Amino acid sequence: MATVVTKGLKKFYGDVHALDDVSLDIEEGTLLAVIGPSGSGKTTLLRSIAGFVKLDAGKIYLDGEDITHVPPEKRNISMFFQNYALWPHMTVYNNIAYGLRLRKYNKNEIAEKIRWVLQLLDIEGLEDRKPSQLSGGQQQRIALARAIVVEPKVLLLDEPLSNLDAKIRLRIRFEIKALQQKLRLTTLYVTHDQEEALSIADKVAIMHNGKILQIGDPQEIYTKPATLFVADFVGTNNVIEKKGYVRDGVKFVNLGKLVLQAPPNVDVNKVNIVFRADEVEIERRNEEIPGYDYRFDGTISGKLYMGFKFRYEVTVDDENKDIKVIVNSDKDFSIGDKIGVFLKKDKVFIF
Amino acid sequence: MSKTGLGKMILKIIVMVIILFVILGPLFGVVLWSFAMKWYWPHPIPQEMGLKYWSEVFHRGRVLDSILLSLEIACIVVGLSLIIASPAAYGFSRYRLPFEKILLVLFLMPQAFPQLPIFINIAAIFSHYHLTGNMWGIIFVHTMASLVFSVWIITATFRAIPEELEQVALNLGASRLRTFFTITLPLAVPGLIASAIFVFLWSMGEFTGAFFIGAPFIQTAPVMMYTAAMGYNMQTASVVALILMAPAIIFMVVIEKYLKAEYIAGLGG
Numbered sequence: 001m002a003t004v005v006t007k008g009l010k011k012f013y014g015d016v017h018a019l020d021d022v023s024l025d026i027e028e029g030t031l032l033a034v035i036g037p038s039g040s041g042k043t044t045l046l047r048s049i050a051g052f053v054k055l056d057a058g059k060i061y062l063d064g065e066d067i068t069h070v071p072p073e074k075r076n077i078s079m080f081f082q083n084y085a086l087w088p089h090m091t092v093y094n095n096i097a098y099g100l101r102l103r104k105y106n107k108n109e110i111a112e113k114i115r116w117v118l119q120l121l122d123i124e125g126l127e128d129r130k131p132s133q134l135s136g137g138q139q140q141r142i143a144l145a146r147a148i149v150v151e152p153k154v155l156l157l158d159e160p161l162s163n164l165d166a167k168i169r170l171r172i173r174f175e176i177k178a179l180q181q182k183l184r185l186t187t188l189y190v191t192h193d194q195e196e197a198l199s200i201a202d203k204v205a206i207m208h209n210g211k212i213l214q215i216g217d218p219q220e221i222y223t224k225p226a227t228l229f230v231a232d233f234v235g236t237n238n239v240i241e242k243k244g245y246v247r248d249g250v251k252f253v254n255l256g257k258l259v260l261q262a263p264p265n266v267d268v269n270k271v272n273i274v275f276r277a278d279e280v281e282i283e284r285r286n287e288e289i290p291g292y293d294y295r296f297d298g299t300i301s302g303k304l305y306m307g308f309k310f311r312y313e314v315t316v317d318d319e320n321k322d323i324k325v326i327v328n329s330d331k332d333f334s335i336g337d338k339i340g341v342f343l344k345k346d347k348v349f350i351f
Numbered sequence: 352m353s354k355t356g357l358g359k360m361i362l363k364i365i366v367m368v369i370i371l372f373v374i375l376g377p378l379f380g381v382v383l384w385s386f387a388m389k390w391y392w393p394h395p396i397p398q399e400m401g402l403k404y405w406s407e408v409f410h411r412g413r414v415l416d417s418i419l420l421s422l423e424i425a426c427i428v429v430g431l432s433l434i435i436a437s438p439a440a441y442g443f444s445r446y447r448l449p450f451e452k453i454l455l456v457l458f459l460m461p462q463a464f465p466q467l468p469i470f471i472n473i474a475a476i477f478s479h480y481h482l483t484g485n486m487w488g489i490i491f492v493h494t495m496a497s498l499v500f501s502v503w504i505i506t507a508t509f510r511a512i513p514e515e516l517e518q519v520a521l522n523l524g525a526s527r528l529r530t531f532f533t534i535t536l537p538l539a540v541p542g543l544i545a546s547a548i549f550v551f552l553w554s555m556g557e558f559t560g561a562f563f564i565g566a567p568f569i570q571t572a573p574v575m576m577y578t579a580a581m582g583y584n585m586q587t588a589s590v591v592a593l594i595l596m597a598p599a600i601i602f603m604v605v606i607e608k609y610l611k612a613e614y615i616a617g618l619g620g
C-alpha cells in the first residue's frame with residue numbers, strides 16, 4: 001500500500017507555480033527520488049508534506065488518512081532540512097534527544113536509542129559537542145540521526161548531500177541507501193543531481209516548473225524519457241534542434257546524410273534530436289562498426305583528456321556548419337581527424 | 352618604520368589624546384569633585400580632600416534612597432519591557448500583522464516628539480489617576496518609552512533566528528509554545544540581554560520624565576543629582592554621577608566576558 005499519496009497539489013506564489021498539480025504515491029518502505037533543477041518546486045513539495053505550506057489545492061494522505069489540514073507537529077513525518085538546521089544552543093545529544101523526549105521515552109530508553117542511532121551512522125563520541133564544533137559531514141549525520149531516531153512514518157530528505165564535498169558525497173549516497181533499506185523507511189528524497197537520484201531510488205520523479213513530468217523506475221526514466229526536458233536532464237546529452245520536413249504524411253529530419261523518422265506528434269519546424277555522449281561510438285571515416293543502426297559523419301574539432309576516456313567535440317558534416325556534438329570514447333584521435341559517429345536506434349530520442 | 356606607518360601612528364596618538372580629553376577629562380573632574388572638601392578657583396586640584404561626601408551618600412537617607420529608588424524602578428521597567436516587547440517583537444518578526452506599520456509607528460511614537468512638552472502633558476494627565484508623585488507613574492512612563500528600543504532590538508534578534516530552527520522542532524512533534532520556549536527564546540537570549548541592559552541604563556539615567564512625574568514627592572538618582580548640583584553641592588552630585596556610571600561599566604565587562612564567547616560563537620555555527 002502507498003504510505004504517502006498526494007493528489008493535485010497546487011501552490012502559487014504570485015505568478016510562480018511552485019506546485020502545479022502534483023500527484024504522486026510513495027510505496028511503503030521505498031525511496032522515491034524527486035529530481036529537478038533549482039526552483040522547480042522540490043522544497044515546496046517536501047514542506048507541503050511536512051505541513052509547512054498552506055496549499056492552494058490538493059490533498060495529502062498518510063496511510064490512507066487525509067492529513068492535508070493536520071498541523072506539522074501531529075504528522076510524525078521527519079524532515080531533513082537542506083542546511084541541517086541543527087540547534088546551536090544544544091549539544092549533539094540534546095539535539096537528537098529532542099524528539100524522543102516529546103515522545104515520552106524515559107531517560108534510559110532515550111540514551112539507548114541515541115547510542116543505537118549514533119552507532120548506525122558511525123558518529124559515536126560527539127554527544128557533548130555543540131554543532132559549531134562539528135565538520136559539515138558530521139553535522140549532516142547528526143541532522144539525519146535527529147530525523148530518523150524518532151522512527152517516523154515517512155522521512156523527507158531535502159538535498160541531503162548538496163553541502164558536502166564531492167568525495168564524501170559518493171560514499172554517503174550508498175550509506176543512505178543502505179540505511180533506508182535496512183530500516184525500511186518510506187523516503188522522499190529530493191535532489192538536483194540526476195545521477196544521485198538514479199543510483200539510489202526505487203522510483204524517480206522528474207519535476208520542472210512545479211509539474212511532475214514523468215514518474216518511473218530509474219531505468220525507465222533513463223531509457224524511455226517521455227519529454228525533451230526529461231531526456232535532456234538525465235545523462236550528459238547532445239540536443240540538436242533542426243527543421244524537419246514531411247514526405248508522404250511522414251515526418252523526417254536529416255543530420256548530414258543520416259535520415260531519421262520523427263514521431264507523428266513533433267513540430268516539423270523544430271525537431272530535437274537527443275542522444276547521450278556515452279551511448280555513441282566513433283571510428284575513422286572509412287571504417288564501419290557492426291551492430292549500430294545509424295551513422296553520420298563529422299570532424300574532430302576539440303579534445304579533452306578525462307582520465308579514463310577522451311571527450312571529443314565533433315563538428316557534424318551537415319548543411320548547417322554550426323552543429324557540434326560531444327562524444328566520449330576511449331579511442332585516441334587527433335583534432336582535424338575525419339570520423340564517423342555511430343548510434344543505436346533505441347538510444348536516439350526525437351521530440 | 353615607513354612614512355605611512357609613522358603617519359598612522361601619529362594620527363592614532365592624536366585620536367587617543369582627543370578621546371582621553373573628551374571622555375576622561377570630565378570624568379577626572381567628577382572624581383576629584385567627589386573627594387573634594389575644599390576647592391576654590393583657581394587651584395587645579397582641591398585644597399582639601401576626604402571621604403565625607405561618599406560616606407554621607409551611603410549613610411544619609413535622601414541620597415541613598417534616591418539611588419535605591421532608581422534601581423528598583425529600573426529593574427521593574429526592565430521586567431515589564433521584556434514581557435511586553437518579546438511577544439510583540441516575535442509578532443513583528445514572524446507574522447505579517449494586519450496593521451504592522453501602524454503598530455510600529457505607535458511603538459516609535461514617544462521618540463518622535465520633543466520630550467519636555469510630552470512629559471508635562473503626561474504629568475497633567477497622570478495626576479488625575481494618582482500616578483504622579485509615586486514610583487508607578489515613573490515606571491509606566493519609562494516602560495512605554497523603553498519599548499521603542501526594546502521592541503526594535505528584540506525584533507532584530509528574532510528575525511536573525513532562522514525559521515527552520517523552529518520548524519524542525521514542530522516537525523519533531525513540539526507544540527508552538529514549547530518550540531518558542533525551548534528553541535526561539537534561548538536563541539534570543541543575547542538580544543534579550545542587550546535589550547535589558549539598554550533599558551536598565553536608560554531608566555537609571557532618565558531625568559525629564561522622572562522629574563515631572565515624581566516631583567516633588569519622590570526623587571530618582573538623576574533628579575537628586577540635578578537638585579544637588581543646582582544647590583552648588585558639586586560633591587554629592589559627583590558621587591551620585593559616579594555611582595550611576597557603575598552599572599554601565601559592570602555591564603560592559605559582563606558583555607565582553609560572557610556574551611561573546613558563549614552565544615556569539617554558538618550562533619555562528
Ligand SMILES: Nc1ncnc2c1ncn2[C@@H]1O[C@H](COP(=O)(O)OP(=O)(O)O)[C@@H](O)[C@H]1O
Pocket residue numbers: 013016017018036037038039040041042043044045
Ligand atoms: N515562501 C515563498 N515565497 C515566495 N516564493 C517562493 C516561496 N517558496 C518558494 N518560492 C518559489 O517557488 C519556486 C519553487 O521553489 P522551491 O520549492 O524552493 O524549489 P527547489 O527546492 O526545487 O529549488 C521558486 O521559484 C521559488 O522562488
Ligand SMILES: [Mg+2]
Pocket residue numbers: 042043044082
Ligand atoms: Mg530546494
